[in-house]
Amino acid sequence: MVLGDIGDTSLLFGSKDVPPVLEDNARGRSPFLLTCDHYGRTIPHILGDLGLPASELTRHIAWDIGIAGVADALSTHLDAHLIAQRYSRLVIDCNRPPTAASSIPRLSEATVIPGNQGISQTAADARRREIFDPYHRRITEVIDRRLRDNTPTVLVSLHSFTPAYAGVARPWHIGTLYHHDTRLPPLLLKLLRAEPDLVVGNNEPYAVSDETDHTIPIHGEKRGLMNTGIEIRQDLIADQAGQKQWAVRLARIFAEIEMTLRTQRLV
Ligand SMILES: [Zn+2]
Numbered sequence: 001m002v003l004g005d006i007g008d009t010s011l012l013f014g015s016k017d018v019p020p021v022l023e024d025n026a027r028g029r030s031p032f033l034l035t036c037d038h039y040g041r042t043i044p045h046i047l048g049d050l051g052l053p054a055s056e057l058t059r060h061i062a063w064d065i066g067i068a069g070v071a072d073a074l075s076t077h078l079d080a081h082l083i084a085q086r087y088s089r090l091v092i093d094c095n096r097p098p099t100a101a102s103s104i105p106r107l108s109e110a111t112v113i114p115g116n117q118g119i120s121q122t123a124a125d126a127r128r129r130e131i132f133d134p135y136h137r138r139i140t141e142v143i144d145r146r147l148r149d150n151t152p153t154v155l156v157s158l159h160s161f162t163p164a165y166a167g168v169a170r171p172w173h174i175g176t177l178y179h180h181d182t183r184l185p186p187l188l189l190k191l192l193r194a195e196p197d198l199v200v201g202n203n204e205p206y207a208v209s210d211e212t213d214h215t216i217p218i219h220g221e222k223r224g225l226m227n228t229g230i231e232i233r234q235d236l237i238a239d240q241a242g243q244k245q246w247a248v249r250l251a252r253i254f255a256e257i258e259m260t261l262r263t264q265r266l267v
Helices: 067-078 121-148 184-193 215-221 240-263
Strands: 021-024 032-036 081-085 154-160 174-177 200-202 226-231
Touching: 021 032, 021 067, 032 067, 032 121, 067 081, 067 121, 067 240, 081 121, 121 215, 174 184, 184 200, 184 226, 184 240, 200 226, 215 226, 215 240, 226 240
Parallel strands: 032 081, 032 154, 154 226, 174 200
Antiparallel strands: 021 081, 174 226
């Protein structure tokens, strides 16, 4: 384990670090705009491994296991623009308000994150400025452009959840997460519940709130876009075969939703 320099450095990235934002299919014609806050588990070189063993850095506390493969394939199937974030949620969580205590978690589930203990405001600001801000700025820019061009835009925020949290098993295969939008989530729920093999969570295993979420409240609700979050259980998408299967299934469901929204003239 290498606990990097977490002192008062105001520069997070060096020449070897990749940009935080990853985009796919930027010219995609689908009304669905896909986001993926916990796509990657990269750590800036200067932070070492945050003082954690590899076994912790591959767990769900570091990223949304399996969702990257689903997001990539779904973007292709739907011809939808995907905006994803490459850095670990342990560096900074891009789906938390930066003011929330869990934005740079000192503890995740039962794991203490040594590299996040007692960091300076300057170091916390650097994580926000170099990872969180560019990612959300890019989503804002893309939504701005789409609205300017009168391109219909439905925000879909992709996540995955751990099969057991703090020792409690979760029965759902997939969950929809929503807050105020009353147009898209009921449609999505209806179609997911029509799949005979699925246990579907309705705002389970999480519900969206302004305190615990950022992407849906800021880019969906505040912009007046139809929006939903999706959470897929991680054991179902742990390998490529599962990721492909789920992408195909969701692509079929979203194609049906798009048809319905078109007949209702909502897109
Ligand atoms: Zn997530």
